[in-house]
Amino acid sequence: MSQKLFVSAQEVAERAGVSRSAVSRTFTSGASVSPKTRQKVLDAADALGYHVNHLARGLMRNESGIVCLIVSEIGTPYRSALIRALTQQLQNTGKIAMLINTDRSDGSVDLALRQAIRYRADASIILSGLPDKSITDLCLKNGQRIVLINRDDDREGPLRINLDDEDAAARIATAFVRAGCRRLAFANSQAGTPSLMARERGFVAAARGLGLEVVVERFGHTGYESGRAVAQQLLTRKERPDAIFCATDLLACGLMDAARHQFSISVPDQLCVAGFDDIEQASWSSYQLTTFAQPVDIIARAAVSWLSQETEAQPENRSVRLHADLVWRSSIRGG
Amino acid sequence: MSQKLFVSAQEVAERAGVSRSAVSRTFTSGASVSPKTRQKVLDAADALGYHVNHLARGLMRNESGIVCLIVSEIGTPYRSALIRALTQQLQNTGKIAMLINTDRSDGSVDLALRQAIRYRADASIILSGLPDKSITDLCLKNGQRIVLINRDDDREGPLRINLDDEDAAARIATAFVRAGCRRLAFANSQAGTPSLMARERGFVAAARGLGLEVVVERFGHTGYESGRAVAQQLLTRKERPDAIFCATDLLACGLMDAARHQFSISVPDQLCVAGFDDIEQASWSSYQLTTFAQPVDIIARAAVSWLSQETEAQPENRSVRLHADLVWRSSIRGG
DNA sequence: GCAGCATTTGCACACGCTTGCAAAAAGGCG
DNA sequence: CGCCTTTTTGCAAGCGTGTGCAAATGCTGC
Numbered sequence: 001m002s003q004k005l006f007v008s009a010q011e012v013a014e015r016a017g018v019s020r021s022a023v024s025r026t027f028t029s030g031a032s033v034s035p036k037t038r039q040k041v042l043d044a045a046d047a048l049g050y051h052v053n054h055l056a057r058g059l060m061r062n063e064s065g066i067v068c069l070i071v072s073e074i075g076t077p078y079r080s081a082l083i084r085a086l087t088q089q090l091q092n093t094g095k096i097a098m099l100i101n102t103d104r105s106d107g108s109v110d111l112a113l114r115q116a117i118r119y120r121a122d123a124s125i126i127l128s129g130l131p132d133k134s135i136t137d138l139c140l141k142n143g144q145r146i147v148l149i150n151r152d153d154d155r156e157g158p159l160r161i162n163l164d165d166e167d168a169a170a171r172i173a174t175a176f177v178r179a180g181c182r183r184l185a186f187a188n189s190q191a192g193t194p195s196l197m198a199r200e201r202g203f204v205a206a207a208r209g210l211g212l213e214v215v216v217e218r219f220g221h222t223g224y225e226s227g228r229a230v231a232q233q234l235l236t237r238k239e240r241p242d243a244i245f246c247a248t249d250l251l252a253c254g255l256m257d258a259a260r261h262q263f264s265i266s267v268p269d270q271l272c273v274a275g276f277d278d279i280e281q282a283s284w285s286s287y288q289l290t291t292f293a294q295p296v297d298i299i300a301r302a303a304v305s306w307l308s309q310e311t312e313a314q315p316e317n318r319s320v321r322l323h324a325d326l327v328w329r330s331s332i333r334g335g
Numbered sequence: 336m337s338q339k340l341f342v343s344a345q346e347v348a349e350r351a352g353v354s355r356s357a358v359s360r361t362f363t364s365g366a367s368v369s370p371k372t373r374q375k376v377l378d379a380a381d382a383l384g385y386h387v388n389h390l391a392r393g394l395m396r397n398e399s400g401i402v403c404l405i406v407s408e409i410g411t412p413y414r415s416a417l418i419r420a421l422t423q424q425l426q427n428t429g430k431i432a433m434l435i436n437t438d439r440s441d442g443s444v445d446l447a448l449r450q451a452i453r454y455r456a457d458a459s460i461i462l463s464g465l466p467d468k469s470i471t472d473l474c475l476k477n478g479q480r481i482v483l484i485n486r487d488d489d490r491e492g493p494l495r496i497n498l499d500d501e502d503a504a505a506r507i508a509t510a511f512v513r514a515g516c517r518r519l520a521f522a523n524s525q526a527g528t529p530s531l532m533a534r535e536r537g538f539v540a541a542a543r544g545l546g547l548e549v550v551v552e553r554f555g556h557t558g559y560e561s562g563r564a565v566a567q568q569l570l571t572r573k574e575r576p577d578a579i580f581c582a583t584d585l586l587a588c589g590l591m592d593a594a595r596h597q598f599s600i601s602v603p604d605q606l607c608v609a610g611f612d613d614i615e616q617a618s619w620s621s622y623q624l625t626t627f628a629q630p631v632d633i634i635a636r637a638a639v640s641w642l643s644q645e646t647e648a649q650p651e652n653r654s655v656r657l658h659a660d661l662v663w664r665s666s667i668r669g670g
Numbered sequence: 671g672c673a674g675c676a677t678t679t680g681c682a683c684a685c686g687c688t689t690g691c692a693a694a695a696a697g698g699c700g
Numbered sequence: 701c702g703c704c705t706t707t708t709t710g711c712a713a714g715c716g717t718g719t720g721c722a723a724a725t726g727c728t729g730c
Contacts, residue, residue, distance in 0.1 A: 005397060006455065006477045008686055019710045024688060031689090034696095034708055049473045054453040055390045055399060056686035059715050062340060064390060066454075069434070074422065075615075080415035087409065087436045096450060099404070099434045101422045115431060118389040119401075120341065138384045142341045224619060257620040280410075284559060285592040286621040343716055354680045359718060366719090369678055369726095391716035394685050 007048045016044035027052045058120060062143075067095050067307065068116035070109060072102045072128035076223070076250070077279035078294060082127060082149070085300035093308050095122070102128055110135045117144065123307050125149065147303045152194040159306050161299055161320045165195050166202030168292045168324045172245050172274045173206035175290075175326070179333040181243035181272050185215040187230040187255055188247045189222040196222070196247045199276060203245050215241060222247065227254020228262075235263050235271075242271055243332075249275035249282045252289055256331065272332040276324070283329070290332045292324040342383045351379035362387045393455060402430050402642065403451035405444060407437045407463035411558070411585070412614035413629060417462060417484070420635035428643050430457070437463055445470045451479065458642050460484065482638045487529040494641050496634055496655045500530050501537030503627045503659045507580050507609045508541035510625075510661070514668040516578035516607050520550040522565040522590055523582045524557040531557070531582045534611060538580050550576060557582065562589020563597075570598050570606075577606055578667075584610035584617045587624055591666065607667040611659070618664070625667045627659040 013020040018037050025031035026041040033041075044050075058064035067090055073079055087097045100115060102108040109129040116124045117138070123145035130151050136158065139146055146158035153160060176184055186203050188196055200216060207214045217233045220226035227250060234241055235258070246252035252275030259265040259273075267273055275282060278293035302320050348355040353372050360366035361376040368376075379385075393399035402425055408414055422432045435450060437443040444464040451459045452473070458480035465486050471493065474481055481493035488495060511519055521538050523531055535551060542549045552568045555561035562585060569576055570593070581587035587610030594600040594608075602608055610617060613628035637655050 005685090006452070010686080020687085021689080021710060022708090024686095025709090028688075032708060037708080049476075051449060051452045053394070053455060053686050055393045055455050056715085057688075058390045059388070059394060059686085059717090060688045062715080066433075074419040075412070075416045077410070077412070077415075080412075080418075081410045083415075083434070084409040084436065087434050091436060096454070097434045098401075099418070099422050099432045101419065101426060114386060117341070117386045119431070120388060120390050224615065253619065261620045280559065281616060284588065285596045340715090345716080355717090356680060356719080357678090359716095360679090363718070367678060372678080388716050391685085392718075394687085394716085395718045397685080 006053065007050045008053075009050070012041060012044045012048055012050045015048060016040040023050075062120075063122055064120045065095050066098050066119055066121040068098045068100055068112070068119075068121045068124040070100050070102060070112040070116070070124055070126045070128065072104065072108075073221075074099070074101060077281060078249070078277040078296075079127060081279070082294070082296045082299065085296040086125060086303065089300040089304040093304055095304075095307070107132075113139060117142070120144075123147065125303055126151065145307060147306065149299060149303065150193070150195045152198065156318070159303065159318050159320070161302055161322065163195065163292075163294065163322050163324045165198035165324070166205075168276070168326070169199045169202030169245065170206035170209075171326060172292075173203055173210060173212075175274070175332060176243040176245070176272055177210050177212070179243070179268075179272055182212065183215075183239055183241045183243070184212055185217065185234050185241035185244045186247070187227065187234065187244055187251050188216065188218040189220055189226050189251065190218045191222055193222075199245075199247050222250060224250050224254040224257075227251035227256075228258040229254075231255040231258035231262070235259060235265065244271065244273050246273065246275045249277040249279045249289060249291055251275065252291070252331075253281055253287055256287060256289070268331050268333045274332060278327050282327070288329040288331055290329045291327050293327050294324065295322055298322060341388065342385045343388070344385070347376060347379045347383055347385045350383060351375040358385075397455075398457055399455045400430050401433050401454055401456040403433045403435055403447070403454075403456045403459040405435050405437060405447040405451070405459055405461045405463065407439065407443075408556075409434070409436060412616060413584070413612040413631075414462060416614070417629070417631050417634065420631040421460060421638065424635040424639040428639055430639075430642070442467075448474060452477070455479075458482065460638055461486065480642055482641065484634060484638065485528070485530045487533065491653070494638065494653050494655065496637055496657065498530065498627075498629065498657050498659045500533035500659070501540075503611070503661070504534045504537030504580065505541035505544075506661060507627075508538055508545060510609070510667060511578040511580070511607055512545050512547070514578070514603075514607055517547060518550075518574055518576045518578065519547055520552065520569050520576035520579045521582070522562065522569065522579050522586050523551065523553040524555055524561050524586065525553045526557055528557075534580075534582050557585060559585050559589040559592075562586035562591075563593040564589075566590040566593035566597070570594060570600065579606065579608050581608065581610045584612040584614045584624060584626055586610065587626070587666075588616055588622055591622060591624070603666050603668045609667060613662050617662070623664040623666055625664045626662050628662050629659065630657055633657060 009023045012023045023041045025033045026038050090097050100112040109131045113135045125147040127149050140157045148158050148160045184207050204214045217230050219229045265271050275289050275291040278291045282289040282291045344358045347358045358376045360368045361373050425432050435447040444466045448470045460482040462484050475492045483493050483495045519542050539549045552565050554564045600606050610624050610626040613626045617624040617626045
């Protein structure tokens with residue numbers, strides 16, 4: 001019934017009394033078209049409600065304008081903040097984001113990348129998991145770019161954006177020690193993501209350098225509930241930690257809540273806590289969490305600006321390492 | 336350099352020794368293809384890394400498989416939860432989500448819908464703002480479906496999914512009264528979204544029915560900071576409220592934090608608080624917020640299943656009203 | 671083996687667009 | 701006004717698919 005198709009360039013051309021190429025050129029930046037035909041076309045297009053068919057355009061130009069965001073746990077504060085920044089940046093440069101949800105199952109990311117190929121996405125930005133090499137090679141071979149955010153990996157081709165996780169972890173270790181803490185602990189999830197492991201590694205190493213041994217506890221996924229569970233493990237030890245660095249703000253929130261409400265431990269008087277990500281909740285007055293800020297806007301800008309670069313530019317500069325600023329609040333004594 | 340195009344059906348056909356239509360039919364469900372040619376095609380496709388070009392397919396079939404999610408403030412807990420549910424559901428039915436960020440500026444949603452038209456999206460799901468009628472008409476005329484979530488509107492055509500906001504507000508009013516509260520207040524934002532206003536209306540009306548007048552305060556956007564600001568207004572009144580219904584969980588969190596940490600008011604002993612949305616943070620032990628659950632999964636299912644329905648089915652059933660369950664926690668006395 | 675039928679296959683056109691190429695128009699200049 | 705240069709315009713080919721149609725193939729039952 002309403003299957004009367006969208007209005008095409010042909011119809012616009014007829015109404016404007018010009019050729020179909022003229023209307024095409026009107027909507028192609030940098031094409032040669034005289035001001036008055038251009039105006040005629042624009043008028044006709046407006047009257048008819050014409051919009052360039054980007055499917056067809058993508059087919060011809062071999063460039064769809066689509067960028068795939070591949071991400072799991074979309075609902076999580078840090079992830080959604082990053083998605084917001086990325087979609088924003090993409091829109092600013094005339095591109096558009098496709099969002100693909102992955103789960104923890106193996107091959108989930110591969111499936112997502114296949115979808116990206118089907119829609120001939122210009123690029124894929126991967127925030128979760130790590131695809132099989134055969135798939136990324138396929139993407140790259142076909143001119144599709146790949147950006148890996150916070151998934152350290154040494155393969156060539158993709159742009160890799162990472163933070164100085166290890167260094168940040170070292171900084172927080174010294175901050176703990178300076179606050180008078182001696183029994184350090186690290187709360188992690190079992191996810192085993194490269195960046196999470198880097199934080200763990202860096203923290204343990206730095207503590208050891210300061211002459212301290214770190215108790216490491218890992219549990220479940222990177223969420224509030226896991227934070228509570230880890231608190232259960234850490235705060236019932238004979239030698240109770242007096243400082244805990246959590247791999248994630250969500251873990252930290254769960255851990256703080258458990259410490260305060262379940263174990264009646266005062267933060268920061270009896271226990272210092274730090275997190276990572278600087279999610280919005282970290283600044284809420286119930287937490288006032290000292291944490292490291294993920295520079296989401298800078299990350300997004302780096303990713304998107306690389307996508308708009310010419311293919312030939314800087315083939316080497318494929319790895320970006322950004323600095324995570326320490327945001328000092330009151331979950332650590334002193335300061 | 337890597338501009339060697341993607342592999343096409345033509346190449347697969349040649350390698351498999353069949354016609355191009357055969358490979359097309361192999362990837363078209365319900366097409367007539369003998370098992371053995373099918374297998375030959377699949378083998379060749381796999382070897383070559385062939386993937387159907389969905390741009391071209393969309394062009395032919397006049398059905399892209401793309402669904403646009405148009406949403407502002409993506410990073411917000413409730414929004415991102417809904418996005419998660421929607422993308423999930425869409426993927427389950429073989430569709431894919433495009434995500435478009437809108438801001439508060441007028442015409443932002445219109446621009447997004449134009450983008451949806453350009454990519455010939457099969458449908459648009461609008462979570463924020465309300466587009467101009469001329470645009471939605473254009474979409475509808477071209478067979479693009481529209482779903483409006485929580486933006487009550489009486490125009491015909493789109494599927495409208497709403498909650499029983501007014502009724503929920505009435506229920507919480509009686510809950511407050513039953514808990515012994517008498518000085519009721521409503522904390523809202525200045526956004527003026529239909530559903531927010533419905534909650535306000537319902538609360539005020541129900542309270543009046545119970546013989547109580549409600550103090551209404553509105554501030555800024557629907558976020559944590561606004562909650563703090565509203566607390567400032569409400570908790571410094573001579574007649575301090577003993578129960579506050581917040582239009583949003585984020586408002587409630589901000590308000591509770593301000594009440595406890597800034598005004599040293601105990602919740603729920605001296606002040607009962609309720610929210611709306613049941614975001615994850617509402618269940619955190621620092622808040623334990625009594626609130627109404629947005630049934631995001633049901634909303635998503637309703638939206639997506641309607642999209643997969645035949646055009647002709649139930650032309651009338653274009654409005655879905657869902658029930659918001661009251662999630663009872665400990666920010667209200669008793670229970 | 672052959673007529674009759676169902677199934678499979680290939681051809682060719684269509685989808686809406688971009689773009690190289692050559693023709694046409696416009697503009698500059700003496 | 702005529703010649704030359706620059707800009708504009710239309711034509712037509714092609715991008716990678718789906719699909720109606722007719723020819724070809726396979727199968728069944730005599």
